[in-house]
Amino acid sequence: MLNIIICGAPGSGKGTQSALIKDKYNLLHLSTGDLLRAEIAAKSDLGRVAESYIANGQLVPDSMIIDILDKAISEREAADTYNGLILDGFPRTVAQAEALEGLLKKHGKELSVLLDLAVDEAELVDRLIKRGQTSGRSDDNLETIKKRLDVYHEKTEPVNDYYKKQGKYVAIPGMGSIDEIFGRICEAIEKL
Numbered sequence: 001m002l003n004i005i006i007c008g009a010p011g012s013g014k015g016t017q018s019a020l021i022k023d024k025y026n027l028l029h030l031s032t033g034d035l036l037r038a039e040i041a042a043k044s045d046l047g048r049v050a051e052s053y054i055a056n057g058q059l060v061p062d063s064m065i066i067d068i069l070d071k072a073i074s075e076r077e078a079a080d081t082y083n084g085l086i087l088d089g090f091p092r093t094v095a096q097a098e099a100l101e102g103l104l105k106k107h108g109k110e111l112s113v114l115l116d117l118a119v120d121e122a123e124l125v126d127r128l129i130k131r132g133q134t135s136g137r138s139d140d141n142l143e144t145i146k147k148r149l150d151v152y153h154e155k156t157e158p159v160n161d162y163y164k165k166q167g168k169y170v171a172i173p174g175m176g177s178i179d180e181i182f183g184r185i186c187e188a189i190e191k192l
């Protein structure tokens with residue numbers, strides 16, 4: 001089994017690379033951002049609460065995210081032909097990382113590695129502004145992007161240390177072409 005966390009600042013390319021990784025290694029791709037946006041589109045109670053946090057560049061409360069992810073793993077692994085999981089956008093806080101241990105154990109899984117996509121801040125802002133021109137996402141505007149980057153430094157970066165201590169952290173240079181970056185990721189996975 002290959003159970004991967006893909007991590008990095010907003011705009012670092014987690015979603016793009018996850019799509020390539022899941023196809024090559026036959027993994028179940030779970031993006032907490034996508035799961036939340038699906039709840040918003042379905043106008044569920046949960047979606048309504050999540051929407052206000054997302055549009056403000058804030059994180060959705062940990063307990064809500066952990067429930068969503070638990071449900072998503074249970075539902076999707078029923079048709080279990082996957083070789084593992086790729087978690088995209090989770091864990092985003094140390095509390096989520098701690099909860100993930102229990103969650104993986106409950107589903108009989110163990111984490112293989114955290115891949116951290118490292119991208120310069122100016123490039124991140126550039127990519128997100130560009131994405132905002134077509135994504136229609138409420139959080140892809142300059143003011144909210146700046147807030148998301150602050151939240152990332154304050155709450156999500158400490159997650160890297162959590163996995164460094166476990167010897168499961170691998171940094172991937174996230175600048176360059178999509179193919180180049182994907183090549184670096186495959187190399188890191190094959191070394192595991």
Ligand code: ADP
Nearest residue numbers: 010011032033053054058059060065089090092
């Ligand atoms: P990006 O990585 O570009 O910020 P995502 O789609 O991963 O985009 O997340 C969009 C928003 O959804 C986040 O800014 C946050 O409000 C919410 N979100 C996603 N994942 C989590 C999480 N694990 N914990 C809390 N909030 C989350």
